[in-house]
Amino acid sequence: MTSKFLKLTSLTIALFAMGTGAAHAEYPEHPITLVVPFAAGGPTDVVARSLGAELGKILKQPIVVENKTGAGGTVAAAHIANSKPDGYTFFLHHNGMATAPALYKNLKFDPLNSFEYVGEVVDVPMTLLARADFPPNNLQEFIEYAKQNADTINLANAGPGAVSQLCGSLLQQAIDTKFTTIPFQGTGPAMTALLGKQVDILCDQTTQTIPHIDAKTVKFYGVTTKDRISKLPDAPTLDEQGLKGFDFKVWHGIYAPKGTPEPVITKFNGALKEALKSEPFKKKMADLGAEIVSEERQTPESLKNWVDAEIKKWGPILQAEGMNVN
The missing domain is CATH 3.40.190.10 (Periplasmic binding protein-like II)
Incomplete structure (x- = not known):
């Protein structure tokens, strides 16, 4: 009886493991929320909705864009940091992720440790x-x-x-x-x-x-970039008109709550890479003057290294200018 019981137990465990694997393979099973920290109709929102349309096709579930505004994006970031890490909440943010530590002394999140990183999207x-x-x-x-x-x-x-x-x-x-x-x-x-x-x-x-x-x-x-952009080839830069060294662009990255399972991050990152290659998204971004980042920058590791470098770059600049909110 003991031998028979052990065999049945082993079979149960194996079937459970197979069922668990099947559940992972079916992700996502319902709509995914993509939080944007700024108002609807704004530039970050435009990127999010354009990207969400392509991600929805790839993942076969709707991507619902939620605008959660306030305090330079820190309200939304804190919300994501405290969201359930179940793979159904993601966050699209820009340079503000790296400037927040210098601007806000009482942040309710740590840009480098409160999130799972997915990858960069576009430069604008x-x-x-x-x-x-x-x-x-x-x-x-x-x-x-x-x-x-x-x-x-x-x-x-x-x-x-x-x-x-x-x-x-x-x-x-x-x-x-x-x-x-x-x-x-x-x-x-x-x-x-x-x-x-x-x-x-x-x-x-x-x-x-x-x-x-x-x-x-x-x-x-x-x-504001050092070089002219293809969408406005006749438009001079501020640099070439006399403001030497003026060079500023906006980068965008995707994040998830800390603890989001690695298989989910891997699948979402794969969907992101596929979306960035899609013709509708490429055309939409080109029409708006945005540049899709290189494949090397579309990884979690690259985004985290970039945020770390940008925190170190902007911290001294903002502190020297006395640009502090609280």
Whole structure:
């Protein structure tokens, strides 16, 4: 009887193991949430929704984009850090993941240790814009006008730690001028205010600004990267117009709650790599001036190394500028 019992027990264990393996193979079994830390309609949201559409096809489950705004992305990051690591919650964030430690002293998460890393997605250049009726017509006129009228100019951004705020701060440093800054809950609302002529200037990503530049509903002073971009080949950079060394772009990465099973991360990373090769996503990003990162950067290890390096790069810069929220 003992021998028969042992045989039955072994069979039960084997069947259970097979069932467990089958369950893993079926992941995902229901929709996946992709959290975006900024407002709907903004540039990060555009990337997330475009990517989510392709990931949904590959994983055969809907990718539901959830916008959880506040405090430069730290509200959403803290939410993810405390979410259940079941493979059904992921997070798309940009440079703000690396600047948060220098800007917020009381963070409720550790960028390097509170998450599982999935991989990088796209790099996005930024553009310097003004309301359509703003007097300066080019960058040189803007710089001269800004120095003479700094106390009357307001600069919109998406709040502390947002890339629009970082870009705006670098601009003020570059021209040695301070503006009145007006934070919004994302650059979607900030762009609406610019189009409505309620604010004067805005640094924003090409994923949101190119349609407005093409339609000439804003004034466009140049791109923030060192080199010109293919989508706007005739548009000069800020660097070549006199702001030497000005080079700023936005990078995006995907994260999951700490403890998310490795097989899930591996499968989601595989889906990410496949999505980044899809023609619809490639075309959408090209149309918006975004650049899909190289295959070497699409890995968890590469993203974590990049975040670590960016924390070390931006920490001293932000601290020297006294850019601290709490």
